[in-house]
Amino acid sequence: FASHGGSIKATLFPGDGIGPEIAESVKQIFDAVQVQVEWDIHFVGKTVDPKTGSFITWDSMESVRQCGIGLKGPMATPIGKGHKSLNLTLRKELGLYANVRPCLSIPGYKTRYDNVDLVTIRENTEGEYSGLEHQVVKGVVESLKIITRTASKRVAEYAFHYAKLHGRKRVSAIHKANIMKKTDGLFLQCCREVAEKYPDLVYEEVIIDNCCMMLVKNPGLFDVLCMPNLYGDIISDLCAGLIGGLGLTPSGNIGDNGLALMEAVHGTAPDIAGKNLANPTAILLSSVMMLQHLKMTEPADMIHKSILKTIAEGKYRTGDLGGSATCTDYTKALIDNLGK
Amino acid sequence: FASHGGSIKATLFPGDGIGPEIAESVKQIFDAVQVQVEWDIHFVGKTVDPKTGSFITWDSMESVRQCGIGLKGPMATPIGKGHKSLNLTLRKELGLYANVRPCLSIPGYKTRYDNVDLVTIRENTEGEYSGLEHQVVKGVVESLKIITRTASKRVAEYAFHYAKLHGRKRVSAIHKANIMKKTDGLFLQCCREVAEKYPDLVYEEVIIDNCCMMLVKNPGLFDVLCMPNLYGDIISDLCAGLIGGLGLTPSGNIGDNGLALMEAVHGTAPDIAGKNLANPTAILLSSVMMLQHLKMTEPADMIHKSILKTIAEGKYRTGDLGGSATCTDYTKALIDNLGK
Numbered sequence A, B: 001f002a003s004h005g006g007s008i009k010a011t012l013f014p015g016d017g018i019g020p021e022i023a024e025s026v027k028q029i030f031d032a033v034q035v036q037v038e039w040d041i042h043f044v045g046k047t048v049d050p051k052t053g054s055f056i057t058w059d060s061m062e063s064v065r066q067c068g069i070g071l072k073g074p075m076a077t078p079i080g081k082g083h084k085s086l087n088l089t090l091r092k093e094l095g096l097y098a099n100v101r102p103c104l105s106i107p108g109y110k111t112r113y114d115n116v117d118l119v120t121i122r123e124n125t126e127g128e129y130s131g132l133e134h135q136v137v138k139g140v141v142e143s144l145k146i147i148t149r150t151a152s153k154r155v156a157e158y159a160f161h162y163a164k165l166h167g168r169k170r171v172s173a174i175h176k177a178n179i180m181k182k183t184d185g186l187f188l189q190c191c192r193e194v195a196e197k198y199p200d201l202v203y204e205e206v207i208i209d210n211c212c213m214m215l216v217k218n219p220g221l222f223d224v225l226c227m228p229n230l231y232g233d234i235i236s237d238l239c240a241g242l243i244g245g246l247g248l249t250p251s252g253n254i255g256d257n258g259l260a261l262m263e264a265v266h267g268t269a270p271d272i273a274g275k276n277l278a279n280p281t282a283i284l285l286s287s288v289m290m291l292q293h294l295k296m297t298e299p300a301d302m303i304h305k306s307i308l309k310t311i312a313e314g315k316y317r318t319g320d321l322g323g324s325a326t327c328t329d330y331t332k333a334l335i336d337n338l339g340k
Ligand SMILES: CC(C)[C@H](C(=O)O)[C@@H](O)C(=O)O
Pocket: A085, A087, A088, A233, A265, B178, B179, B209
């Protein structure tokens, strides 16, 4: 990782809507725990960069490549014909092939589910997200789902590596290979090959519809879930729902050589933008993932514990969690609870 | 519908595993409420019928076509190369284009969710289930998702028709058109066109990942959900999970001219087959749908109420619901509770 006079350099995309406010919260907390991160801040442009063909400039992509690490708020894709999602462009262009979403109950914030502790690991570059679609004849359109051995193998490798590193016990490959025998079949084949190298981890294969039913009945049956792109999109949101929503779940996008871009995956919430009402928890938890990824375990733990403690105490919760704290109130409370 | 000396003729596929036991329960209850149904019973063959290229014989398909109505237990697709799912073969060959799964909490059988009352309506013939897959080059496979205007329009028509007929208020079209702009986009376009003809019903469009998150947080937000094949497969199982599982949810497959095949969509449960331990609730609720479809509202209501009452009382529950009643005990209790 790019270090700069002792400190670490990281790209920061504050993003749109509530993005800048919640990014500010991260900066304040990092200052408070004295994490030496020099932020290379990039706003997504309002015009298309001719070099990338996207609203994301070449410069900002280069920044992530050079820093090796980044943090990202929500981005609104400009409406209009043919604009690809900025979130997806970043994932694809930077080769961020694995999307990791830990989903952990926040004690004290009550949902229907206690003690949820799951991680979804999603193939992040292909599958149903190929963008290959066309009209065959009038009234008949098709879209191509692409599954490759390379992408399936590397996400499976990452899932097992992650499971082992984090002391997890079980990896479930999620699929619909009873119907998509060749595409999902290849994905499963790759998972099986990797599973053989990890005899200490339980490996199982679960059909996606059954998986969703089991998740809502008993999420404790699962541990690490590894799956193709769209299933990961669906199941990670389902899991987030179990613990309260996307406002409480971090996310990381992982590429080669440790390249990583963590992100808050909730929306830009334009209705409350600029009003100091946003909940910065998802980007804060993502910044915790970033610190863990950088092996800065101590500040990561400090911030994480403070978030859990502050939400559990219940005094300073933002509106989405039923409280009336502003984003800055909550951030202050987090800082007060650091190390407690 | 084929009537036969005053009674109605219906095809019955008892199916495999626990299928025959739970089908027996239906027969006994129909006798008890004196529904005049003459069952044309078909077992799926153990050999491939040259006329259909499937384990399902031409005769049995003809039976459904002629009766216009049928009921089906679970079927195990013989393992081995190239055998298509028997369940899917029936849906496809009979042109059963809409799959309807009402999902209703059973008061007294406690899950994390109360008062769930949803209906998923799933396109049942195309989409990700096209069966069109191939290897492009070694290590690269693709599968085709096909969306047609014809199939999307007819399932949308059915969904709105159903919603109106059953006094429902809202139809949500579920999609991922932010990614699959052309395929899911066409599906949405068709839903919108139909929605215009039903100004009294609220119409909305919900992205599938968000839908799953909202379903686990607050299923009361939804009413009738209409969607392409795979999303329907996933979401109907998720919804079933909310109220206890596939053992408690009925399902119907609807085709042209009122052709309908109701089915229990749980598995064949080979481990308990033949032991009188199976829970016949899903096939019984499917038989209630069948009677409703035939406009035999009175016996439908009687059976439905008896199921709810018997499960709520809790004395005669089968093992999957935490009780120790046999299938015949439970069936007897249902008969005792008829009309009470
Ligand atoms: C915004 C959207 C394109 C994106 C996706 O589908 O991947 C989002 O749902 C996510 O999960 O990060």
